[in-house]
Amino acid sequence: MKTVLCAAAMTATLLLAACSGGSPDKRSLLADIPSAHAAPAPLMLAPPDFGPPQGAPIKAVLTSPPHVPPPIHRDYPAKVIVELEVVEKEMPISEGVSYTFWTFGGTVPGSFIRVRQGDTVEFHLKNAPDSKMPHNIDLHGVTGPGGGAASSFTAPGHASQFTFKALNQGIYVYHCATAPVGMHIANGMYGLILVEPPEGLPKVDHEYYVMQGDFYTIGKYREKGLQPFDMEKAIDERPTYVLFNGKEGALTGDNALTAKTNETVRLFVGNGGPNLVSSFHVIGEIFDRVQPEGGTVTQHNVQTTLIPAGGAAMVEFHTDVPGSYVLVDHSIFRAFNKGALGILKVDGPENKLVYSGKEVDSVYLGDRSEPNLKAVTVAAKAHAAGTLTRADQIAAGKQLFTGTCSVCHQDNGQGLANVFPPLAKSDFLAADPKRAMSIVTHGLSGKIKVNGKEYDSVMPPMAQLTDDEVANILTYVVNSWGNAGGQYSKEEVAKARAEAKPMAAGH
C-alpha cells in the first residue's frame, strides 16, 4: 500500500530544518588554534576517532538549569545513553505572566548534557504523549546531517533513537529543528551539551548553566495572564522578553547563583536566540578566561563576550570581593526593560585592598562655571599681568574652595566632627603652614590630631587642581575663620608638588 511505503522514507527526510551541523569543514577550523604551526595541512588536526566505546554503557546524568552535571572522571571512551523528553507545558515567564513553553526535559533551557570527547552517544528523544507538536533535535556537537535532526523527527507519543560519536570537544547548543524552527526555538526548545576534553576541564569551585533566549508574546512586557506567541514580533525581531533561563527572575532573589570569595566560577553560557546575539557581561567581574564561541582558543581578561544565537561560551573568573554581581546582556535595555538579568551572590569577608566599598559620598555642586568662577579668572589674569594681590587670591580661592573643599571641610571650615578635620582656627595648619601645600597636592591619610581631637581618615590628592588654584585656595584658607593669615604663591606650590609625599600622620 502506497501510504505505508512512503511513510518510512518520509520520516527520514523530513523537516530537518535549519541550522547547524556536521559540515566537513567544521573540524578543519581547529587548524586556527595558535599551537598549530602554520603547516598547510589543516585536516591533520581533525580530532582522532578515539576508538570504539569501552566498558558497560553509561546513562548520562542530566541536570536542570542552572545546575551542571558533575565532571566526568573517566579515562576511556564509553557508550553513553542520553534520554531526553520533550514536554510542552505552561510555565511562568514573569510574575503573573505565563507562556506555553516547549521544552527539552521540562525546563528552559533544556537539560544539560555532559559527555566526554570520543564517547559514543546513544540518543533517545521522547515526545510526550500529550504534546501537540512533532519535535526533533539538532545538536551542534554532532557530526552528521542535521546534527541529528534528520534522525530524530518524533511525533507525539513516540521516541526516536540515533547514535553519534562526540568527535569534537566544546560547549554546544542543541535545539529543536522542526519547522517552523524559529517558533520551536522561541518557545524554549534549546539547551547545551558539553563535550569534555579527554583530560577533563580544569577544576573549579562552581559550574553553572545560563542560557539566554528572546521571547515574543502578544501582550506587552509583564502584561498579566497566559500570553500567546506572537509570530509578527518574532519575524520583526522585536522581543517582548530577553531572558536568562527562560523566566524573569530565574536567576535573581532566592534563585541567584552563589559562590564564596576566593573561589573560581565557571559559567557555561549559551544563547538559544532565536534572533538576538548576546553581549554577555557580569557587572563587577572581569572574566579571567573565556573560551569564546565554545572553541578551544582561550581568551583572557575579557569584560564582555559576544555569544551568537545558536552559540555558547565558557566563562571563568575568580571571586575576590563579596557582593552581588549582575549578569546582563549588555545591550542594556534588554537587561533592565526586557528581563535579561541574573545575580551571582558572592559571600565572604571584605577585601578592602581590592575594593574599598564607598569611601566618600560627597555632594558635587557642579558650580565651577561662570559666573561663579569670575574671581578665578580675574586672579589668573592678574597673575599673568604680574599684578596679583592677596585679595585677588582670597576671592579666587573662596570660589575654588566651594567647588572642591567645602563638601568635606564645610563652607565655614569647621569640618565634620570625627570625620573631616576643621580648617578654622586649626592648630595643625598653624603649626606648619607650608605642609598644607603638600597635603593638598599629595593627599594625607592616617591619624592626625587637630585642635585636640584625633582624626583617622583619608584625603585623596587633589591632583586635578593647578598650582595656581592650590595657591589661591590655601591663601583663602589661612586668611579665613580665625586663621593667622599669610599667602601662597604658585611657585611654592609647584615646588611642594614636586617634592616627595609628606609623612603620613604628621605628629
Next chain:
Amino acid sequence: MCLRHVLAWIGMALALPAAAADYAALPGGQFASVIPADGKAARATIAPFRLRTEPVTNGEFLAFVKTHPRWRRDQVASVLADQRYLSHWAGPVELGKDVLPRQPVTRVSWFAAQAYCASEGARLPSWYEWEYAAAADATRRDARKDPAWREDLLAWYSRPSSAPLPVIGGRPNVYGVRDIVHPVWEWADDFNALLVASDSRDQNDPDVLKFCGAGAVSLQEKENYAVLMRVAMLSALKAADTTNNVGFRCAKP
C-alpha cells in the same frame, strides 16, 4: 445518578447511524496551497466536493466500533492502530465519565479514520481539500491574508494540550464548516505525501521529491507558519499512529 442517566441518554441519542452526519458542499477551483502542486509555484486544482461540517465525535466513533467490532481497541489489528488507540475511553465500547460524546474523537489512526469514513460512504479529505476548507473564515473563502486568521491558528498552538478538549460547537465558516483548525489536528488522506524540507539545507535537493512523488519540497508561503505546522505534524505521523490531538472528518465527492 440522575446526571449520569442524562449523559447516558445523550450518548445514546448521539450514537446515531453515521450517515446522519451533515456535509457541506464546497465549490473547489484553483487554490494557492502552501504546497505548490508542481513543487514550484503552481496552484492546486480542487474539484467540487462535500466536507463534513464537524469533526467525528467520540459518540459517533463509539457507534462505529459497536457496529464494526474489528475497530474496537481490544480487537483492532496492531498494524492498523498503535497501543494508544482509543486508550482514553473507559472501555472498548464505553466512553466513561471523563470522555464526552460531543468531543472530537482523537487517538484514532489513519487506518481507523479511513474505515470510519468508508462506513458513511465517504473518504478522508485530501490535504488540498482540507487546506482549502480551512482557509475560510466566517465571511470569506480565503482569509489567509488576514493576520487575525493566522493568529487564530497560532493561538491554538499556544494552548497546552493537557486540558480536556472542548465539545464541538465552534463558529461555522463561510461554507458552514466548523471546528476545522482547532480543537484538533485532522488526518488527511494523503498525509504522508506532504514531503517538506522547509527552510533547510535540503531545500534544493532534487532527490527529496523522488522519495514520495505526490508531495513537494518547498513551501509557497514560508511566512505562513501556522499551516506549515499542520504539514509538519501530519508528516511526523505514520498511518497506525494515534495521538491525543489528532482527529478527523470525512469528505465526499
